[in-house]
Amino acid sequence: xxIIVCVKQVPDTAATMSxxxxxxxxxxxxxxxxxxxxxAVEAALNLVADQGGDVTALCLGKEGETEAIKHALxxxxxxxVMISDPALKGVDNVAASRxxxxxxxxxxxxxxxxxxxxxxxxxxxxxxxxxxxxxxWPSLTLVSKFExxxxxxxxxxxxxxxxxxxxxxxxxLPAVVSVTKDYAEPRYPSFMGIRKxxxxxxxxxxxxxxxxxxxxxxxxxxxxxxxxxxxxxxxxIPGDTPEEKAHNLVxxxxxxxxx
Amino acid sequence: xxxxxxxxxxxxEVLPGIQERDRAGGMAPFIIPRMAELGILGITxxxxxxxxxxxxxxxxxxxxxxxxxDTSLRVVISVHNGLSCLTLLQWGTEKQKEEYLVPLAxxxxxxxxxxxxxxxxxxxxxxQATARKEGDSYILNGEKMWISLxxxxxxxxxxxxxxxxxxxxxxxxxxxxxxxxxxxxTRGDIHGKLGVRAGSTGWINFxxxxxxxxxxxxxxxxxxxxxxxxxxxxxxxxxxGATGLIRASLEASSKYVKERTxxxxxxxxxxxxxxxxxxxxxxxxxxxxxxxxxxxxxxxGIRNTRETSAAKLFATEASFRxxxxxxxxxxxxxxxxxxxxxxxFRNARGAMIYEGSSEIQSLIQADYALKKRxxxxxxxxxxxxxxxxxx
Numbered sequence: 001x002x003i004i005v006c007v008k009q010v011p012d013t014a015a016t017m018s019x020x021x022x023x024x025x026x027x028x029x030x031x032x033x034x035x036x037x038x039x040a041v042e043a044a045l046n047l048v049a050d051q052g053g054d055v056t057a058l059c060l061g062k063e064g065e066t067e068a069i070k071h072a073l074x075x076x077x078x079x080x081v082m083i084s085d086p087a088l089k090g091v092d093n094v095a096a097s098r099x100x101x102x103x104x105x106x107x108x109x110x111x112x113x114x115x116x117x118x119x120x121x122x123x124x125x126x127x128x129x130x131x132x133x134x135x136x137w138p139s140l141t142l143v144s145k146f147e148x149x150x151x152x153x154x155x156x157x158x159x160x161x162x163x164x165x166x167x168x169x170x171x172x173l174p175a176v177v178s179v180t181k182d183y184a185e186p187r188y189p190s191f192m193g194i195r196k197x198x199x200x201x202x203x204x205x206x207x208x209x210x211x212x213x214x215x216x217x218x219x220x221x222x223x224x225x226x227x228x229x230x231x232x233x234x235x236x237i238p239g240d241t242p243e244e245k246a247h248n249l250v251x252x253x254x255x256x257x258x259x
Numbered sequence: 260x261x262x263x264x265x266x267x268x269x270x271x272e273v274l275p276g277i278q279e280r281d282r283a284g285g286m287a288p289f290i291i292p293r294m295a296e297l298g299i300l301g302i303t304x305x306x307x308x309x310x311x312x313x314x315x316x317x318x319x320x321x322x323x324x325x326x327x328x329d330t331s332l333r334v335v336i337s338v339h340n341g342l343s344c345l346t347l348l349q350w351g352t353e354k355q356k357e358e359y360l361v362p363l364a365x366x367x368x369x370x371x372x373x374x375x376x377x378x379x380x381x382x383x384x385x386x387q388a389t390a391r392k393e394g395d396s397y398i399l400n401g402e403k404m405w406i407s408l409x410x411x412x413x414x415x416x417x418x419x420x421x422x423x424x425x426x427x428x429x430x431x432x433x434x435x436x437x438x439x440x441x442x443x444x445t446r447g448d449i450h451g452k453l454g455v456r457a458g459s460t461g462w463i464n465f466x467x468x469x470x471x472x473x474x475x476x477x478x479x480x481x482x483x484x485x486x487x488x489x490x491x492x493x494x495x496x497x498x499x500g501a502t503g504l505i506r507a508s509l510e511a512s513s514k515y516v517k518e519r520t521x522x523x524x525x526x527x528x529x530x531x532x533x534x535x536x537x538x539x540x541x542x543x544x545x546x547x548x549x550x551x552x553x554x555x556x557x558x559x560g561i562r563n564t565r566e567t568s569a570a571k572l573f574a575t576e577a578s579f580r581x582x583x584x585x586x587x588x589x590x591x592x593x594x595x596x597x598x599x600x601x602x603x604f605r606n607a608r609g610a611m612i613y614e615g616s617s618e619i620q621s622l623i624q625a626d627y628a629l630k631k632r633x634x635x636x637x638x639x640x641x642x643x644x645x646x647x648x649x650x
Contacts, residue, residue: 071260074260074264188264188268188297189260190297190298190311191261191264191298191302191311191313192298192311192312194260194261194313
């Protein structure tokens with residue numbers, strides 16, 4: 001079974017974000033693979049271990065920002081493709097999904113395209129659905145389990161985990177799947193994998209290679225500003241006994257018109 | 260990526276619960292098997308000997324990351340990878356490497372280094388444990404003490420006196436690979452240590468332990484040299500680890516001083532506090548450059564006794580300073596185990612004693628400076644890192 005995993009490079013989740021002159025900055029914090037994408041890579045590797053086939057990591061980003069791709073390769077992905085073009089600076093979701101769909105077609109399609117459920121920087125979770133729509137494939141979002149996978153028969157059954165509960169969905173292949181954190185803890189890259197990834201060569205495609213024009217973004221960013229910092233005051237409610245503390249707390253909440 | 264991978268392991272899997280394990284004493288049983296599974300126990304050994312084929316600098320980076328979480332993790336690296344695997348890689352015959360290095364590098368077996376004795380540490384030339392040749396065996400007798408992983412290890416690289424009459428005495432020593440399950444060996448853990456309580460330190464007693472002559476590592480009488488080679492590698496991991504402890508002290512302090520206020524101002528605004536952080540940051544950079552220099556020399560196959568000793572001396576002293584200042588910065592909270600810095604402080608202390616005390620390292624530095632000491636070519640040098648043949 002042929003699987004493409006879309007991975008994204010994002011600032012480290014521990015980074016402190018700020019806005020400097022209208023530009024978002026994360027200081028000198030390193031860029032990492034979007035942590036949600038690690039679950040998608042883990043799922044892809046397990047599916048291939050079970051069904052045979054290969055995993056391609058696909059990344060849209062600035063040339064030279066190789067951390068996400070290298071991480072996926074170090075975890076065990078077989079090959080990778082990077083898409084990079086100056087015209088793609090600041091693209092929105094719709095534009096990014098068109099580019100990714102074009103790249104998936106240029107790779108020659110796949111049985112499954114996997115995404116993490118969202119990215120930690122923009123947090124929309126829209127790309128899997130948009131890419132599925134453009135490709136005309138079923139979109140299976142928030143998948144936590146692959147129940148019955150029959151790559152050779154072109155069928156798959158997955159468990160979607162939603163707030164309301166689980167939903168078991170049968171789908172034909174090819175399909176686009178977004179994988180949640182409930183799937184399984186992603187493996188660490190192995191030392192062998194890290195070495196392999198550090199030497200790996202992979203194509204970098206621009207828009208011309210993909211044969212598409214620069215997609216126009218529907219969303220623009222006229223101004224970026226930092227949200228106002230909220231003053232948070234911590235108060236410890238006094239009282240000699242738990243009952244007295246509870247009474248004092250209730251009085252306070254009533255006085256503050258919370259209750 | 261090596262650093263991130265090891266950091267993820269240490270932070271996600273070991274850090275939760277480290278305080279409880281440090282209080283209770285002893286190593287959690289899952290840790291060493293997990294390190295083996297991740298390849299950490301064979302990181303700087305060629306793939307053909309069961310290792311991961313990474314370079315010596317990676318070994319340093321791994322040591323730094325592990326000790327930034329807890330010293331007990333880095334101690335495993337020092338004795339298993341440093342004292343035992345790399346000594347076998349340097350001095351072992353092909354047969355010994357096949358038989359012992361391969362399972363060690365794969366992490367199927369655990370190794371330690373048994374050199375120190377109750378009456379001889381810094382005075383290593385005067386160790387008393389003996390190995391007597393008898394037919395095709397050596398008979399081992401004596402006691403080794405302060406041995407990390409004494410009760411967890413399967414094999415020990417251990418040095419004994421084979422010639423009691425040798426003059427000077429260091430010429431009468433020989434090093435062996437010992438299967439610690441051999442009859443006549445008893446071992447136990449030492450309790451009541453100041454630091455590294457979440458680790459294992461113990462003693463090994465040898466009573467008429469018979470091992471095959473084929474387990475002699477190097478030649479008879481070469482034991483002082485093999486042991487010093489072992490320390491060149493063990494000390495390297497201690498230096499890199501201590502660097503991680505400086506970083507941990509700095510990070511904990513930087514976080515705390517931004518949160519804690521005095522007179523309505525955060526501690527981070529106080530210049531006397533800033534000076535402490537500045538010195539920690541400086542020590543971190545200096546310690547890191549010193550161990551990277553030693554690692555770079557190892558990669559080239561250049562002798563690095565002087566540079567490794569300097570890195571070990573500087574980093575361990577600096578890590579104790581940093582941990583002590585971290586406690587100071589945290590005030591009374593730093594004195595309690597509510598914050599990790601008191602653990603850093605206790606853990607930092609041992610490294611100024613083990614694998615050559617600060618005084619011994621100072622003497623080594625002075626001897627080089629005074630040109631009293633020159634490195635002579637060893638019969639077997641630590642192999643340079645070769646990306647072609649190691650993978």
